[in-house]
Amino acid sequence: MAEPIADRLRGLLSSDVYTAKGRLRADDLLVRERVAHSLAEATSRLRDLASQWRADRVPPSTRENPFPPTEVMAPLRQAERLGRDIDSVATAVRGLPLLPEDKVWDRLRRGGLDEFLQFDWALVGEADELAATLAAVADLGAIDHAAVKQQLSRLTEVISDRRRYAEVA
Numbered sequence: 001m002a003e004p005i006a007d008r009l010r011g012l013l014s015s016d017v018y019t020a021k022g023r024l025r026a027d028d029l030l031v032r033e034r035v036a037h038s039l040a041e042a043t044s045r046l047r048d049l050a051s052q053w054r055a056d057r058v059p060p061s062t063r064e065n066p067f068p069p070t071e072v073m074a075p076l077r078q079a080e081r082l083g084r085d086i087d088s089v090a091t092a093v094r095g096l097p098l099l100p101e102d103k104v105w106d107r108l109r110r111g112g113l114d115e116f117l118q119f120d121w122a123l124v125g126e127a128d129e130l131a132a133t134l135a136a137v138a139d140l141g142a143i144d145h146a147a148v149k150q151q152l153s154r155l156t157e158v159i160s161d162r163r164r165y166a167e168v169a
Contacts, residue, residue: 024113025098031120032093038127039090043083045134050079053140075140082145085152086130092159093123097166119162126155 053076058068130151137143 028098028120031124032096035093035123035127036090038124038131039086039093041131042127042134043086043090045131045137046079046083046086049134049137049140049143050076053079075143078145079140079143082143082148085149089152089155089159092156093127096159096163115165116162119158119165122158123155123162126151126158130155 057072058076059065059072061067130148133148133151134143
């Protein structure tokens with residue numbers, strides 16, 4: 001009796017639920033959400049630092065000086081660009097293609113799963129490292145933009161490597 005219900009559910013959802021193949025996809029989505037969560041923490045920390053910077057360093061507008069000094073606004077602009085870069089990487093992670101059911105699944109089942117896990121491990125590790133780097137910064141001006149850009153670059157490399165691995169030629 002349970003088998004027809006599972007078949008109906010699979011048909012309704014157009015997905016493999018409660019199967020080994022469905023489990024692989026669920027784990028894939030779990031990894032993506034974990035990476036996206038760490039990247040969201042990094043973006044949130046950037047926003048908090050920018051808010052604190054504005055409150056502490058940006059003077060109120062006056063008739064004589066309607067615009068804040070550029071040296072005060074430069075870190076805010078850099079933080080905005082960095083936040084957009086982090087958000088675009090998070091979008092790329094969420095937009096990774098789901099694993100196809102046919103040849104890729106067969107390749108993963110035959111032993112490529114360990115390599116696939118290495119990609120996911122690298123994604124999670126790099127995203128956590130980025131979040132930790134920004135969490136440790138006490139001030140917006142203390143952000144090492146080159147190091148953060150390098151971490152984002154490594155993340156995009158892993159994303160593209162993972163995407164290539166999952167493709168079937």
